[in-house]
Amino acid sequence: MMVETIAIIGCGAAGATAALQARKFNRSVKIVIFNEEPYSQYSRCGLPYTISGKVASFDDLILTPPENWASLKIEAKFSTRVTAIDHNARELTYEGESEKGTLKYDALIFATGARNADPPIEGLDKDRVYGLRTIDDAKALAKEAELAKNIVIIGGGLIGMEAAEAFHERGVNVTVVEFLPDILLAMVDSDIAKIIEDHCSEHGIKIMTNTAAEAILGDGEPTAVRVKSRETGETKEIPADAVIVATGVRAVTDLAASIGVEIGPAHGIKVNDRMETNVSGVYACGDCCEHVEFVTRKPMIGGLGTVAVRQGRVAGINAAGGDVKFPGIVGAKVTKLFGLEIASTGFTDNLAKRFEVPVVKGSVKGLTRPPYYQGGKEIKVKTYYEKSTGKLVGGQVVGVEDAAMRINVLTLGIQCKINAAQLFDFENCYAPAVCDTWDPIVTSADAARRRLKM
Amino acid sequence: MMVETIAIIGCGAAGATAALQARKFNRSVKIVIFNEEPYSQYSRCGLPYTISGKVASFDDLILTPPENWASLKIEAKFSTRVTAIDHNARELTYEGESEKGTLKYDALIFATGARNADPPIEGLDKDRVYGLRTIDDAKALAKEAELAKNIVIIGGGLIGMEAAEAFHERGVNVTVVEFLPDILLAMVDSDIAKIIEDHCSEHGIKIMTNTAAEAILGDGEPTAVRVKSRETGETKEIPADAVIVATGVRAVTDLAASIGVEIGPAHGIKVNDRMETNVSGVYACGDCCEHVEFVTRKPMIGGLGTVAVRQGRVAGINAAGGDVKFPGIVGAKVTKLFGLEIASTGFTDNLAKRFEVPVVKGSVKGLTRPPYYQGGKEIKVKTYYEKSTGKLVGGQVVGVEDAAMRINVLTLGIQCKINAAQLFDFENCYAPAVCDTWDPIVTSADAARRRLKM
Numbered sequence: 001m002m003v004e005t006i007a008i009i010g011c012g013a014a015g016a017t018a019a020l021q022a023r024k025f026n027r028s029v030k031i032v033i034f035n036e037e038p039y040s041q042y043s044r045c046g047l048p049y050t051i052s053g054k055v056a057s058f059d060d061l062i063l064t065p066p067e068n069w070a071s072l073k074i075e076a077k078f079s080t081r082v083t084a085i086d087h088n089a090r091e092l093t094y095e096g097e098s099e100k101g102t103l104k105y106d107a108l109i110f111a112t113g114a115r116n117a118d119p120p121i122e123g124l125d126k127d128r129v130y131g132l133r134t135i136d137d138a139k140a141l142a143k144e145a146e147l148a149k150n151i152v153i154i155g156g157g158l159i160g161m162e163a164a165e166a167f168h169e170r171g172v173n174v175t176v177v178e179f180l181p182d183i184l185l186a187m188v189d190s191d192i193a194k195i196i197e198d199h200c201s202e203h204g205i206k207i208m209t210n211t212a213a214e215a216i217l218g219d220g221e222p223t224a225v226r227v228k229s230r231e232t233g234e235t236k237e238i239p240a241d242a243v244i245v246a247t248g249v250r251a252v253t254d255l256a257a258s259i260g261v262e263i264g265p266a267h268g269i270k271v272n273d274r275m276e277t278n279v280s281g282v283y284a285c286g287d288c289c290e291h292v293e294f295v296t297r298k299p300m301i302g303g304l305g306t307v308a309v310r311q312g313r314v315a316g317i318n319a320a321g322g323d324v325k326f327p328g329i330v331g332a333k334v335t336k337l338f339g340l341e342i343a344s345t346g347f348t349d350n351l352a353k354r355f356e357v358p359v360v361k362g363s364v365k366g367l368t369r370p371p372y373y374q375g376g377k378e379i380k381v382k383t384y385y386e387k388s389t390g391k392l393v394g395g396q397v398v399g400v401e402d403a404a405m406r407i408n409v410l411t412l413g414i415q416c417k418i419n420a421a422q423l424f425d426f427e428n429c430y431a432p433a434v435c436d437t438w439d440p441i442v443t444s445a446d447a448a449r450r451r452l453k454m
Numbered sequence: 455m456m457v458e459t460i461a462i463i464g465c466g467a468a469g470a471t472a473a474l475q476a477r478k479f480n481r482s483v484k485i486v487i488f489n490e491e492p493y494s495q496y497s498r499c500g501l502p503y504t505i506s507g508k509v510a511s512f513d514d515l516i517l518t519p520p521e522n523w524a525s526l527k528i529e530a531k532f533s534t535r536v537t538a539i540d541h542n543a544r545e546l547t548y549e550g551e552s553e554k555g556t557l558k559y560d561a562l563i564f565a566t567g568a569r570n571a572d573p574p575i576e577g578l579d580k581d582r583v584y585g586l587r588t589i590d591d592a593k594a595l596a597k598e599a600e601l602a603k604n605i606v607i608i609g610g611g612l613i614g615m616e617a618a619e620a621f622h623e624r625g626v627n628v629t630v631v632e633f634l635p636d637i638l639l640a641m642v643d644s645d646i647a648k649i650i651e652d653h654c655s656e657h658g659i660k661i662m663t664n665t666a667a668e669a670i671l672g673d674g675e676p677t678a679v680r681v682k683s684r685e686t687g688e689t690k691e692i693p694a695d696a697v698i699v700a701t702g703v704r705a706v707t708d709l710a711a712s713i714g715v716e717i718g719p720a721h722g723i724k725v726n727d728r729m730e731t732n733v734s735g736v737y738a739c740g741d742c743c744e745h746v747e748f749v750t751r752k753p754m755i756g757g758l759g760t761v762a763v764r765q766g767r768v769a770g771i772n773a774a775g776g777d778v779k780f781p782g783i784v785g786a787k788v789t790k791l792f793g794l795e796i797a798s799t800g801f802t803d804n805l806a807k808r809f810e811v812p813v814v815k816g817s818v819k820g821l822t823r824p825p826y827y828q829g830g831k832e833i834k835v836k837t838y839y840e841k842s843t844g845k846l847v848g849g850q851v852v853g854v855e856d857a858a859m860r861i862n863v864l865t866l867g868i869q870c871k872i873n874a875a876q877l878f879d880f881e882n883c884y885a886p887a888v889c890d891t892w893d894p895i896v897t898s899a900d901a902a903r904r905r906l907k908m
Contacts, residue, residue, distance in 0.1 A: 013891070043824065043826060043886065045884070045885060045886050046824065046826055046827065046886045049827060049886055049887070054827060054828045054886075054887070055826050055827055055828070055886070056828070060825075060826040061826050063826075304884070305884050305891050306881055306882060306883065306884040306891050307881070309891050309892065310879075310881065327879050329881075330881045332881050332882065332883035332884075333883055333885075334883040334884065334885045334888050334889070335885045335887065335888070336885065336887035336888055341888065343883055343888075345883065370497065370500065371514075372497060372500055372509050372514040372515050372517075373500065373503060373508060373509055374508045374509070374510070402856075402858075402859050404856075404859075404883055404885070404888045404889060405856050405858075405859025405860060405862070405863070405889075406859060406862075407883050408859070408860075408862075408863045408880075408882050408883060408893070409859070409862045409863050409866055411880070411881055411882070411883065412863050412866050412867060412870070412872075412880055413866060413870075415876075415879070415880065415881065416866070416867075416870035416872060416876075418866075418870060422869075422870075425764075425781050425869070426862075426865070426866055426869065427760055427761070427764065427783075427784045427785075427786050427865055427869065428760060428786065428862050428865070429760065429786035429787055429788040429797055429799065429858055429861050429862060429865065430499070430758070430759050430760040430786075430788065431499060431787075431788045431789045431790065431858075432497065432499050432500045432503055432508075432509070433503070433508070433789065433790035434788050434789070434790055434795065434797075434858045435788070435858060435859075437467070437759050437760050437763050438763065439862070
């Protein structure tokens with residue numbers, strides 16, 4: 001069947017990429033994209049930096065200016081919700097600020113993203129309690145950076161820590177409250193997390209780990225957050241004029257479920273390698289869907305911009321009549337906090353346990369340049385290998401330079417299914433001004449290779 | 455046959471690594487290492503930076519302090535030449551400053567390195583005309599940095615350009631004379647070379663390309679270098695108090711040839727994947743030997759520190775009774791000139807022609823960070839693919855940051871034999887403060903993939 005109309009719900013990284021790639025692939029297909037937010041595609045990951053000013057203006061974050069859609073002959077409807085879908089009739093109903101209507105489609109792409117999952121904390125409904133997921137959240141928080149003296153951030157994940165840095169840079173007292181024993185545990189092991197905690201503490205962030213936020217206190221607006229140590233049971237009140245809740249997200253799947261699309265065990269829309277759901281002609285991509293973890297092929301939600309655009313491309317091209325595949329999620333992540341680059345890929349120790357893969361590790365401390373050359377910086381590298389096969393399955397790198405790009409090498413290694421011996425044979429480039437003859441990622445492979453007797 | 459004694463000739467990166475790895479593998483074997491130079495293993499690549507002061511002292515370059523050899527039960531004989539070898543008797547004769555003698559060996563490793571190849575230029579025998587290959591060369595040049603007003607560097611390869619930067623930083627007027635149409639053509643294509651030439655010129659280096667150095671003029675010491683444009687035939691005299699000749703090297707193979715070791719078509723000692731020569735029990739590693747180019751398996755001399763240590767490890771372990779293999783030379787290279795990182799791996803356009811591999815390229819200009827985030831720097835990425843298979847065979851990256859580590863991704867890609875479509879599927883990490891969602895190496899693969907119709 002010729003596809004004549006593609007409807008895309010959601011104009012984030014996944015949805016916008018799907019639209020652009022569908023158009024690139026098929027010049028004649030009609031494409032309509034719906035977005036609940038009033039904005040065209042913007043960089044969600046850039047939001048924390050509008051608070052600190054490292055992104056100069058909110059407009060800079062807009063990756064596809066509204067006028068571009070028309071020039072690509074893509075109909076983009078902002079501030080518009082899809083309220084119902086009749087998939088038997090292949091028709092959806094939408095409702096905008098000034099316009100209501102229906103659209104007949106042949107192919108439908110869900111790119112509905114995720115929403116903040118409200119944790120069990122009292123007082124979340126007060127004013128000056130924020131999430132940080134939308135441009136409107138960021139606009140409100142940018143104002144708080146001028147008003148608030150004390151801010152409490154509940155959740156020490158990527159968003160929480162990036163927001164912490166931004167508020168600190170604006171002169172606000174920042175306390176991060178993390179329920180787990182360490183921050184960033186979705187990304188790094190505890191020993192690496194502790195390096196990051198020390199680094200951020202030295203730069204003035206107060207971090208309380210192993211601590212439950214119980215209630216946001218105050219009348220109408222916060223005055224403090226009551227927290228409880230999970231170790232000692234001790235309760236404290238942390239003064240707060242404003243609170244950010246960054247405790248994780250949940251895939252938005254209701255609309256998809258309403259037309260019989262299967263929701264998977266990772267609570268995302270289930271898709272195959274073509275990003276197609278169980279319902280023919282219906283695709284999903286980005287944070288709303290689950291695909292597979294690369295090594296085990298077990299269900300996993302990416303929750304990453306890189307994954308969203310790659311899935312969006314696949315969904316868009318296939319919806320437009322093509323046939324391309326998404327290879328699975330490795331999960332390469334990176335951030336920078338107070339100059340420290342923190343990068344990880346594939347399994348951490350925790351993730352390996354969750355995916356039930358026994359692992360062997362190589363862990364080294366190295367320098368970014370040879371010891372004899374000025375200015376080399378300490379770098380910590382950990383690599384993980386499947387115990388039964390020696391196959392590379394994960395890595396973490398932390399240092400003030402060249403962490404992200406080293407993770408890229410490891411990610412490609414995971415995608416190429418190399419083992420510790422092959423990573424040890426990796427011919428890294430070398431020059432005194434840049435890096436040493438045996439790169440720390442190679443020496444970490446060497447350590448593991450010996451343990452694996454390869 | 456049990457190996458009781460290993461003799462190693464040469465204590466550079468290859469020889470020293472061979473000795474250390476032989477010891478690591480075999481705790482009882484006797485190991486004797488001979489070095490013509492008075493120094494223990496030092497970093498040859500670090501030499502230019504002793505001139506600029508980025509390496510603080512010559513002692514810092516010594517990677518294995520002399521006393522370490524004894525503690526490893528390795529006999530190290532410095533300022534000692536091996537003068538003759540009777541391989542039938544498995545005995546070599548050596549001659550040091552205070553000691554002569556013979557040594558019976560079971561296994562012999564040639565790590566004799568390379569020497570500067572004298573180009574056909576008049577006046578090379580004058581004082582204040584230097585190579586830059588040994589610590590003694592660097593010591594003499596460090597003094598020249600205080601004496602000379604004008605220096606001419608003949609040869610715009612890696613060593614020549616690194617020396618040029620160093621002398622410029624010491625306040626000396628530097629002219630680089632390059633015979634070929636561009637500098638660094640062993641490493642990059644002309645378009646990339648021109649970016650580097652502009653950058654170095656802006657920083658005050660005078661670069662004359664397509665220019666033959668004909669004669670070093672002056673009585674006893676240089677006063678000028680006479681050069682001739684290969685384009686116009688015009689002749690000029692460039693004032694020079696001192697001259698560096700950096701026009702390339704030649705493998706040192708005489709001693710090996712004297713015992714019947716085969717010298718290959720690339721003019722290096724021929725070895726197999728175990729780094730063993732045609733003569734049983736005789737190995738070679740580093741700049742004196744030729745192995746194979748990774749993609750075509752055709753003969754090639756590495757001429758790189760990274761390759762030397764990796765080959766040295768293989769030769770050392772095998773000489774000590776082990777059985778490991780060297781996988782072939784990709785040829786990853788990097789340097790930094792006036793803050794610009796220049797990195798390449800595998801085939802350039804020229805190398806692809808020399809190795810007779812028709813290629814397709816992907817070439818992109820990108821930014822090291824997303825456009826909306828402050829401080830992203832321009833980066834130029836070129837990737838090469840075998841036309842018949844789409845397999846990645848080379849890459850070049852130039853930019854003021856993150857060039858080297860991107861080349862590392864490409865090198866691993868070449869080693870894993872991925873094609874353009876697989877590199878396009880590479881899941882690079884992303885964060886606004888670090889890099890964008892589609893890394894320039896991925897978009898370069900995309901460009902090539904389209905051309906290859908993959």
